[in-house]
Amino acid sequence: MPLAETPIDCIQQGLDRLSSKRKFDDDDLSSELVSVRMRKDEPNAVNSSSTHQSLVGPRVSDTRSTICSSSSHSASIRPLSRLQFFVRTISKGTLVLHANSGDTVESVHKLVQSITGIPVTEQRLIYRGKQLMWEQSLDECSIENDAELQLVGRMRSSPHPQAWQVVDELVSLIFRLCKGEVATQCPNLVKSRLIKRLGEFLSITPRHDNELAVRHLQIFSSASAPAALVMLYLSPHEGKAAHDDPLYSLCRSTLGSMVEYDISRGSIIGDSSKPLVSVQEIFPFVRELAARLSNDLVSSMESPTSLGPSSCDVRDFSAFLFPLHTATTKQKMEEVLVLKEDKEGEHLRQRWSQYLAILKELKGLSKHYGDAEEQLWTKLKRRKVSLCYLILRYATQNDNHEWFLERKDVTDFESRRHLVMLMLPEVKDExxxxxxxxxxxxxxxxxxxxxxxxxxxxxxxxxxxxxxxxxxxxxxxxxxxxxxxxxxxxxxxxxxxxxxxxxxxxxxxxxxxxxxxxxxxxxxxxxxxxxxxxxxxxxxxxxxxxxxxxxxxxxxxxSLEDIHDADPCLYKSCKKILEMDAEMIDSDALGLTFVHEVEELGSRKILELCSGGKSISVNSQNRGKYVDLLIKHRFVTSITKxxxxxxxxxxxxxxxxxxxxxxxxxxxxxxxxxxxYGSETTISVEDWKAHTEYNGYRETDPQIIWFWKIVGGMSADKRKVLLFFWTSVKYLPVEGFGGLASRLCIYKTSEPHNRLPSSHTCFYQLSFPPYPSLAIMQDHLHIITQEHVGCSFGTW
The missing domain is CATH 3.90.1750.10 (Hect, E3 ligase catalytic domains)
Structure with a gap:
């Protein structure tokens, strides 16, 4: 099924359909779900020596927020009271706080901020291993007198905290529902809470920023939301939705849309990014939909009044089945790629290599059958990753595979690079x-x-x-x-x-x-x-x-847009001419004719852009032609030879x-x-270290530790000079150090300490003696990272 809309749009449409079918009163939910009492087994007195725990707690994605609730029909309402409780921190010791049991958790956060200065947005309060929700009261969270809470912070490395919080609350509600810890007497209210959380997630997920939308969907996946939805609808508890429930269809379509979006990004297999939804999470839906569609097809044949399969089921089945098939194909291909050089493995390799030849023949035949060629390209695009595996593995100079390059949308950079490199000769070894x-x-x-x-x-x-x-x-x-x-x-x-x-x-x-x-x-x-x-x-x-x-x-x-970088001034002038008011340009206020003034060898010449151009004025009718001729003369005619x-x-x-x-x-x-040009990113010292070996040194030797410390403190330009001195490589391949022909090596020499490092660039080898101090090594490295040094390989 083609990707007709973004996953966010699909979810929003589903929510709109649900809203039109049933109205949930979210305000009543708080009266239906009230607090669960926690067992009190903590001592009243808190030893200050036990407070040395990190204020920086686990990532938001790994900390499951929990809704403390149970049926209102089984809980009694406690009278409000004055509480004293303890909050443990790492930098401020143990805080002794007082509040009313009816006060909200948010008010406690504000009180902590007034004492410690820690922003409210950076705080998380944990009680008995569970995170307290801001909107809840202390009574609803079962905070009793002399209770002990722990203050943790959100790690700075966790982006999009609001998205994490909303998804964590959604997952937490599902987990507690499956465990029977929330009310099941009013399932509609539970479903309303789930829909509300989905709605909140949609409201903070951008519609027109694909990169940010992907990160939000990755949060949705990283928080195990897809797995939680699967668990919810496979669970035996009464709180789950039936397969014919609109909420179930909404959540299933949400996963289907995420899968389709994943495919459009090329990440379901073969990409460096992790798939948003795994095959294990997809399979239950494929099995369920296959059974339902089979039954509906049988019913439609047996009964003329049967409506047959629903379009929603067909769409979701298509969305889930393709990545399952693709992932299975990938697994089989990888098994073939790692086979040893035995007869059976070689035989299988030959069979796989025939796929490229078969595809080429199909391409030739498709030209003679209507829209068959376009259908073939569409199929290849959907199987882009598998096709690229075949190209990288089996396309050789012995065969003509140029037809793959007719449509760049069925290949990626690596496969295109491989195919065009086949047009160049191989470097001889002799x-x-x-x-x-x-x-x-x-x-x-x-x-x-x-x-x-x-x-x-x-x-x-x-x-x-x-x-x-x-x-x-x-x-x-x-x-x-x-x-x-x-x-x-x-x-x-x-x-x-x-x-x-x-x-x-x-x-x-x-x-x-x-x-x-x-x-x-x-x-x-x-x-x-x-x-x-x-x-x-x-x-x-x-x-x-x-x-x-x-x-x-x-x-x-x-075109005009293509000259933007080459001549920004000419680009802006042409844009103004095309956008100018017609009356002004027809009044000949600009005084333009179809000529172009150029400077050659210190003198200026006026060249006609067309025959008789000097006598043709630029007006609102011919200005488009004028701009085209001007661009053609400036960037085509003048440099054709x-x-x-x-x-x-x-x-x-x-x-x-x-x-x-x-x-x-x-x-x-x-x-x-x-x-x-290669990689445009700053040289990564960690990547450098990961691709460096040692001869005579060990990674733990002080000279090696000093070396990487010095390199880590170098500017980007200094690192490039050092890399060039070491390897004669000034610009790394786009794959980084992993794209070089071999690993780098640091070699230990027995030369005196006053000798500068030397290199054997052919072997990517840098050599230096065991310098006695970091300062001496730094001075020597500073000398060889000057641009004027290392400009020769030694004279004789």
Missing amino acids: YDELHEMLIDRSQLLTESFEYIARADPEKLRGGLFMEFKNEEATGPGVLREWFFLVCQAIFNPQNALFTACPEDRRRFFPNPASKVHPLHLEYFSFSGRVIALALMHKVQVGIVFDRVFFLQLAGAHI QVAHFAQGFADILCNSKLQNFFFKSLELEDLDWML
Whole structure:
């Protein structure tokens, strides 16, 4: 079933339907549910030494709030009295408070705030392991004279406390209902309380903020609300709702909507985020709905007056069945993926790999049968995660899998990256097949151009071997540094090849004035080859393309919104022209004609945007055409040759040069950003530590403890310099340290303590002696994290 609306909307519609069928008097609920007496076994005197418990209590999600209630027909009303009771805290000792038994818990919270200064919103009062609700009186919570309460606080790491509180109260009511601790004489009032809590949850859950709505639904799941609903309707107690009860249908549809929303986020399987609803919670509903739909189908065939299955049951069955099927398929696939390299495992792998070939044939056949092709894409989209597993596992260069990229909505970033990387050659392992380069750092761009631009593309496709003149090191680490340095030089605006976007200096597009360099077009071909080679060698170079450049490489049209980053001033001017009052622009107040003024080599030129453009005034009828022509001239016509040469250079490296346009068309701009730039998040020291091994050191050695303490105190830029010194990696892959070719290593040397750390970037190895103090290590690390240090691998 397609996702027609958000889960919140579905729940709200259900509540509206319930409200139209029955009215509950919530005000009467308080008279039906009164307090339960708690057994008093605490001593009257409180030893202050017992107060050393943490004020910061458990997370709200782990602390179940409890409704202290029972049937009013079995409880007697106590006379109001003056109470003395004790509140234990960690920082203020034990507080002795006085209040009337009719006072609310909230008033006690305010009294505590007046004494301790702790905000009311940060307080939780616990009595006999149960949290006291603000709206209840002390009498309703069975607080007796000399009782002992514990004050705990909400952890700061718990976001959305109101959502946690409402859901916890909902779950608590369900638990107590299933245990028979709340009144069952008036089940309608109990259901009213449940609906009220659902309503409160809806009122604080945003309708138009998907990210925040997801977090609220995750709270709903984390608090075990789905499991509680399942438990409620499987329980034998009278308080539960029958399967034909509207409340039951509402809660079941709520879970179904959550499941559908989960699928739309791609998290039911295969995603890093936890599914909102588990398969175990879904299965009881699938079983129940299957039985009901079977009975209804039989009835509809036997009796002409039967209405058959309800649309609500069919919709819910579809919502629950698909994730159950998908999760089962995933489990089977994972079992296949982990099979050992034995005959049976290889045989099963071959069978799974045939699915891609079968899907390709189905795609070809579907073109000849009406809307069959669209139906196939819809099916593949619903099975997106399983499809991506197959692509990542079995798609190889031996077969043509390009048809998957025709629709990006059936793939994710990892599978798209895998498929476009198949268009690039694999780097050869044999040294003899690598294209050798010996480059002088002082002539980096010029000599790199000679080695790459003048080379036979076939030689470049085998891979590169790189060495700097008069330096000792060779290998992958040197090659990674060369890629980084040469790309920084190519895209340096001072070289006039590319222009940086004013508001995002990472993004570039070809410079229309690049012809100041006589070899500028050859340099664009060279640039295309370098970028393709960087992708081929899986090196993040810290450079990304602007949208206008990316779209032209993909053969797509450029609109006004696409130039926002490349030329913010032109974007704003064009927007004003299009939004301006028609009478004003027709009055020729702007004095615009179909021309574009440009500056070339220090002089200004006026170019016509169309034939006779100088004599055509811009008015309300043709202003749209004027803006389109202006954008086309500024970002297409003026750089057509540069883009074409870059594209040809890029195509030279592809296995099939005809796929250049398709390569970029298959990706989102964000995909290419991640492939060229890598992760944009600050380097995580914890992730760094998790992917680092030690040789000669142990994790508990003082030098290692000092090292990570120093790194943790570094700025983001310093960490990048240290990482570059260590690995020749300046920009991490989007997966973080886990995306690198191997783990990092810290190696213990026997050199004197006055020696600086050294690195073997090819092996991701950092070496240093056991420095005698943190201060000495910090001084040495400070030296190697200067930008001008580590610019060579040692001279000879």
